[in-house]
Each structure stands twice: as structure tokens, then as C-alpha cells.
Amino acid sequence: MALIDQLKETASYIQQQCNTVPLIGIVLGSGLGSFVNEIKVEKEISYSDIPNFPVSTVEGHSGKLIFGELGGKNVVAMAGRFHFYEGYTPAQVAFPIRVMKQLGVETVLISNAAGGVNSKFVVGDLMIIKDHISLFTLNPLLGKNEEELGPRFPDMSEPYSVELITKAKAIAEKLEITVRTGVYTGVTGPTFETRSEYKLIQTLGGDAVGMSTVQEVIAAVHSGMKVFAMSVITDIGIREEDNVITHEEVLQAAKDAEPKLTSIFIELIKEL
Ligand code: HPA
Numbered sequence: 441m442a443l444i445d446q447l448k449e450t451a452s453y454i455q456q457q458c459n460t461v462p463l464i465g466i467v468l469g470s471g472l473g474s475f476v477n478e479i480k481v482e483k484e485i486s487y488s489d490i491p492n493f494p495v496s497t498v499e500g501h502s503g504k505l506i507f508g509e510l511g512g513k514n515v516v517a518m519a520g521r522f523h524f525y526e527g528y529t530p531a532q533v534a535f536p537i538r539v540m541k542q543l544g545v546e547t548v549l550i551s552n553a554a555g556g557v558n559s560k561f562v563v564g565d566l567m568i569i570k571d572h573i574s575l576f577t578l579n580p581l582l583g584k585n586e587e588e589l590g591p592r593f594p595d596m597s598e599p600y601s602v603e604l605i606t607k608a609k610a611i612a613e614k615l616e617i618t619v620r621t622g623v624y625t626g627v628t629g630p631t632f633e634t635r636s637e638y639k640l641i642q643t644l645g646g647d648a649v650g651m652s653t654v655q656e657v658i659a660a661v662h663s664g665m666k667v668f669a670m671s672v673i674t675d676i677g678i679r680e681e682d683n684v685i686t687h688e689e690v691l692q693a694a695k696d697a698e699p700k701l702t703s704i705f706i707e708l709i710k711e712l
Contacts, residue, residue: 443531443538444588446492451542453491458483458507462516464709465540465665467656469521469552471694472672475702476517479508487520493539494522494532505536511709516540524577525630525651534580534659538589541663547604547712548660549705553694554650554671555632555685557642557678558622564697566704567620568608569600569669572654573646577626580655581662590662599661604668604708611707617700622647624671626654632685638677648673668708672697 441449460482468475487493487503503520518536522528540548556565585592605621612619625641627633629651633641641649648671660667674693675685 442586444586447538447542450490450492450539454485454505454539454543457485460507460514461544462507462514462540463544463546464513464515464712465537465545465548466515466517466705467521467548467550468517468519469652469672469694471553471674471691472551472698472701473519474698475551475705476506476519478702478706479506479510479515479517481506481508483507492535494528494535511706513709513712515709516543516545521652521656523652524628524655530578530580530582530655533655537656537659538663541665545665547666547668548656549708550653550656550667550669551701551705552650552652552669552671553674553690554624554648555638556673556676557625557638557649558620558647559678561620561647561673561676563673563676563693565620565673566612566617566697566700567622567624567648567671567673568605569624569653569671570605570621571600572624572626572657573644574626574654575641575644577628577654580659590664594662596658596661599657599667601666601668604666607711608668608670608704608708611704611711615703615707617704619704620647624653624669625649627651633677635680635683638683642678649677670701670704672701
């Protein structure tokens with residue numbers, strides 16, 4: 441089945457379950473999932489029940505789409521995202537984003553946990569993503585392009601909405617939350633970087649590095665949606681003495697910074 445037909449089938453299944461049109465899609469990073477508690481839930485649909493959705497590689501971790509209201513807006517949030525390192529194809533990683541577009545979503549808000557590559561950063565910093573570098577991550581648009589989904593050669597001069605970045609900075613200032621702005625470097629993982637790789641990424645102009653987001657953002661831009669994305673800096677891999685990183689440390693740092701990120705996302709949603 442052509443991708444567009446799969447997407448239409450998936451969207452029509454979801455619309456039978458839930459008839460409000462979400463205008464905002466939310467994707468949450470590792471350790472940042474309790475954001476969904478802010479949503480006044482109308483309907484939850486398990487990924488395993490949704491036709492054409494990627495099948496989870498981890499048993500009991502299938503995830504769900506949550507539909508509801510937040511900050512006076514109809515939203516859909518992914519509780520659980522798909523990563524390339526789990527064995528999903530780039531197109532599978534991008535599939536839920538494309539479904540969001542079919543459902544009527546106009547703006548996607550994305551969060552992630554990321555390693556600090558800018559030596560001024562400290563653990564717990566929030567970084568608004570102003571641009572990205574895809575470093576060895578495969579492009580989700582590889583293969584035949586279906587014109588109905590977007591152009592063959594999408595412009596990527598401004599993947600992250602400058603208007604939303606400006607709004608988020610003003611919100612952070614009002615809330616007295618310090619935010620950084622920087623370039624997110626997307627890698628495949630699942631290994632964290634070697635010392636030499638962190639240095640390479642710094643030399644290339646990256647401020648942070650992580651294993652998600654880039655493929656989702658490309659799919660969102662391809663389909664004409666606006667994107668805002670923010671990283672929580674969970675470790676400072678660029679500092680040699682801090683280069684031993686564990687997943688537990690990443691999750692804990694994300695969890696600690698989550699309330700700051702949540703309050704910025706909520707205020708931003710109100711202003712959309
Ligand atoms: N590298 C890649 N991904 C990450 C890191 C990191 O240092 N921290 C959190 N996600």
C-alpha cells in the first residue's frame with residue numbers, strides 16, 4: 441500500500457475513536473514523559489491497536505497516543521517515541537509525525553534528552569534547538585516521494601520556527617528560567633559518544649548531541665508543519681572527566697529539569 445494510503449487508513453481509524461481535531465502534536469523525550477499528566481485526557485489509543493503503526497520492539501513498552509486539552513488547545517501527545525537505534529526504519533520513526541499531519545496538526549513540539557557538547561553548558565540546562573546537524577542518521581524521506589506528502593527536495597533553511605523560538609525565549613524570561621539556544625546533532629546511538637566523537641561534534645558546530653528528533657523534524661518540515669524543539673542537557677560528554685555516562689544518569693537529569701521544560705511548553709501552547 442502506498443504510504444499516503446496507509447496514513448489515511450491510520451488517520452481514519454483514529455478519527456473513529458476520537459473526533460476532536462488536534463492542532464498541536466507533542467513528542468516527549470526520555471525522562472520527560474510525565475508532561476502528559478498536564479493533559480485533560482479525552483482519549484488514549486495504544487500504539488498496538490493503531491493500524492500501520494510501528495510494532496514495539498520492547499514488550500510492555502508499546503506506548504500510546506493521548507488526545508486531550510492543554511492550555512485551551514486540542515493536542516495529541518505521543519507517550520513513547522520510536523528511535524532508529526531500536527531497529528525501526530527512518531520511515532517508521534517518522535510515521536506518527538505524518539499521522540499527526542493527517543489528523544490536522546499544524547505545530548509539533550518536541551523534547552529530548554541530549555548530551556552537552558558546548559563547554560559552557562551544565563547538566564540540567566534547557567536548550568532551544570535553533571538548527572540541527574544530521575550525523576550519520578538516515579533521512580526518513582529516502583525512497584520514492586509521494587507528492588501528496590510533500591516535495592521531493594524540501595528546503596531545510598529554517599526547520600525550527602523562528603517565531604516559536606522568539607516566543608519561547610520571551611516565555612522563559614518571564615518565568616525566570618535560563619535557556620540556551622543551540623544546534624542539536626542527531627546520531628544513531630545506542631552508544632554514547634567516544635571522547636573523540638564529542639570533540640568532532642563540537643568542531644562541526646554542535647552544541648548538543650542526541651539519538652532522536654532529527655528524523656521526526658525532517659518529516660514534519662516535509663509535510664509543512666511548524667516545529668519547536670527543546671533539549672534537556674543531561675550530561676556534559678565534552679568534558680573528558682565527565683565522559684562516563686549512564687542511561688540512569690540521563691533519565692535522572694531529564695526528570696530533574698522536566699518541570700522547567702513543562703512550564704515553557706504549556707505557556708507556548710497557550711500562545712499558539
Ligand atoms: N549522547 C547521545 N545521546 C544522548 C546523550 C549523549 O551524550 N545524552 C543523552 N542522550
